[in-house]
Amino acid sequence: MEQNTILQEQIRILTESSKQKDDIISELTTIISSQSVQKTAEENTFENIQTDTQMTVKHLADEWYTNYAEKNHRETTRNSERLIANRINHDLGENSLQTISTITIQSYVNKLSEKGGNLRTGNPLSRKTIKNYMTYLTNIFSYGVKYGYIKDNPCSDVDIPKINGNGETMRPKEIKIYTIDEAKTLLSTLKHVQFKYQIFFTLAMLTGLRRGEILGLEWNDFDFDKCNVRIKRTSNYTPIEGIYTDVTKTEKSQRFIKIPKELSKLLKLYQNSQQFDFRNRKGKGLEIVKTDRLFTQANGKPMHPNTPYKWLERMCKKNGLPFYGVHTFRHLNASLQINAGIDAVTVSATLGHSTPTTTLNIYSHCFEENKTKSVDIVNTALGGFI
Incomplete structure (x- = not known):
């Protein structure tokens, strides 16, 4: 009797286990089937998007520009993107x-x-320039992938040629920088030109500020007692916007930098000169716009960003000096700091680069030269042992 009871219990357990197993298998089958149906539906939806819209590259680019670029990129960047878009x-x-x-x-x-x-x-x-084109194309196609217009970004495995159609190796353009003697000659020549241009290019050389940052400077940015200046805005130009004020290039570009005492004195003289010119113009009944900007047109409106470039080009030609553009003063400042042994982090902070890596990448040749100097310095410190 007892044996029958045990046997019946074993049969019941086996039966329930079998039933649970069947239930589990049935449930798994249902889940797999459901996922398969969902995947098929998603694929069909994707195919329908492609078949129904037949979106072109231009349509995608226009949508990306409206929905992303206009809301995230600075006007100077958007202006470059518009030029690239026209060609593409x-x-x-x-x-x-x-x-x-x-x-x-x-x-x-x-x-x-x-x-x-x-x-x-x-x-x-x-x-x-080709890299800029690739960046633009990568951005719009990444947008297309994100919103389901295409499955993959066609730019992912594209290589930029290393040799161009002229058989030349495509290297980065060599940065031309004034020598110390050329820089001294230029500073000396600037003492005999219109005061505002003397101040502009002296500032550029001694601070390494970007052109737009210099043009965005206002008198209340300076603390002449502490000999420092706060960089917090830029002045730029595009054909659509005209001359306009914008934020700095990156968050790290908003910074305080020190200026020499001699430059502080020169700036105060220039401030008095500017105010005198404005009063004189107003006294003649001519238009004058109230402004706190350092660099303006005669009527007080912001100076056009191309004006310093064109003025410097004419001045260099007149005086037989080499002309390398306005941005070269930033390179000159950086190279002088590096050659003086200033570390990359400090140079980066002064220049307003987003990271020290940017500084190292741009001025790698200067740091390489310093490595050689550092070896000689150590050897000299040890009494020329080697």
């Missing part, structure tokens, strides 16, 4: 996204590196 829309704009592949983009990039890539000069585009 002409070359690829009418192509359906369905026809764009990695080989399509690779062929296009190769074409930019050939003769005629630069529509103005007929030469190949520079490697830097």
Whole structure:
């Protein structure tokens, strides 16, 4: 009797276990089936997007610009993007996204590196410019992937050619910097020119500020007692916006920097001179715009960003000096700091770079030269043991 009871209990347990097993299998089958249906639906939805819209590269670029670039990029960046978009829309704009592949983009990039890539000069585009084109294309196609217009970004495996159509290795453009003697000659020459240009280029050389940062300076940014200046705005120009005020290039670009006492004295003299000119103009009944900016037009309106460049070009030509553009003063300042043994972190903070890595990348040649000097310094400190 007892044995029958035990046997019946074992049969019951086995039966329940079998039933649970069947239930589990049934549930797993249902889940897998559901996932398969969902995946198929998603694929069908994706295919429907492609089939129904037949979106072109231009349509995607316009949507990206409206929904992303206008809300996240500075006007100077958007102006560059508009120029690139004009070229790309002409070359690829009418192509359906369905026809764009990695080989399509690779062929296009190769074409930019050939003769005629630069529509103005007929030469190949520079490697830097081609990188800008690639950045733009990568951005719009990444947007397309994110919102389901395409499955993959066709730019992912594209390589920028290392040799252009002229058979030349595409290296970064060599940075031209004034020598110490040239810089001294230039500073000496500036003592005999219009006061505001003397101040502008002396500031550029001694502080390493960007052109837009100098043009954005206002008198209340200076603390002449502490000999420092706060950088917190820029003045820029685009054909659409005209001359306008903007934030600095990056968050790290907002900074305080020290200025020499001699420069502080010169700036105060310039401030008095500027105020005298404004009063004189107002006394003649001429238009004057109230402003706190250091660098303005005669009527007080902000100076056009191209004005210092064109003035310097004319001045250098007149005095037989080499002309390397306005940005070269920033490079000169950086190289002088590095050659003086200032570390990359400090140089980066002074220049307003986003990270010290940026400084190291741009001025790697200067730091390499300093490595050699550091070895000699150690050897000298040890009494020239070697």
